[in-house]
Amino acid sequence: MPSRTPNRVQRVAALIYDNVPMFELGIVLEIFGRPRPPGAKRWYELKLCSIEPRKRCYSGPSTIEAALDLNALRWADTVVVPGWRDGAEKPPDRLVSALRRAHARGTRLISICSGAFVLAATGLLDGKRATTHWKYAEALAAAYPAIQLEPNVLYTDDRTLLTSAGSAAGIDLCLHVVRSDCGAEVANAVARQLVVPPHRDGDQAQYIRESLPTAAKTLVPVMEWARSRLGRSMNVSDLATRASMSPRTFARRFVDETGTTPHRWLVHQRLLAAQRLLETTDEPIDAVAEAVGFDTAMTLRHHFRRTFKTTPTAYRHKFSHDDGLQ
DNA sequence: AGGCTTACCCGCCATG
């Protein structure tokens, strides 16, 4: 997307300030700050950017040194706001205007947890979907009524403006970003190294309800079974049978546990498997479609375009590992 | 792109 820098490197700036939450900052460092994973065609260069008048920030017992200051923010293709000190504290004007200018230049803005307050202050979220930690939702909605607040999702993605819910949902969002910048294979590899699930089960994490005290996951075995035999034709009532439930009950339990319906989930699993095959093999599209359980390539293309906003061939070209390596 | 058939899934309600 931003074509200003060579597309092999995305420049990410994480904002820091006094009392920056270390957990959220840690997520950003762990994901965007790690060395390029093997096989990744594109990756990130991460720098910290202090919003204070000095480059050294203090948080609890830690001292953090930034490479950038707000004047140098134009370096970044992506800016991450890892939380904010306090929903009631108005972000400084020079920060707000720096973010507005950055966004106008095409810079992508990402917030984690209470970082949504900072993005909200720019006015850029007005009319857009956004989320934040559930405990700040009310305050955010009150202060910025024009925002279409979605308190129950893990994250929102509006292309250039992305927000995530409470702390750990920042991991989901950052992995989502890696997935769309660098491909599913790379995102999965990073998730494996972090020992977190590549996407929370039920996927379509954007629509997963955040808080629900992770209800008993009794359907996990069925889901694993389904994933392992995507190539064979399978419909929702097969899944229900496998789970020893009536179709009606199965559908209901499935929504409760995953936040999505069985069929939508199944289609998404097929798409994820297709991404992997596109990235790692040279199989023609028809073969990929068949291998993941779509009856025709047309069906694969249809869903692929709808959820990833691109075609299987374009996706393969962008993310395949063995061409233009490095 | 449009029409056609099938499958899904959600509200409603009876049942245990």
Next chain:
DNA sequence: ATCATGGCGGGTAAGC
């Protein structure tokens, strides 16, 4: 009484 179940209808999305 509350609660999960599951059959049924029909609007709607999938698939060809």
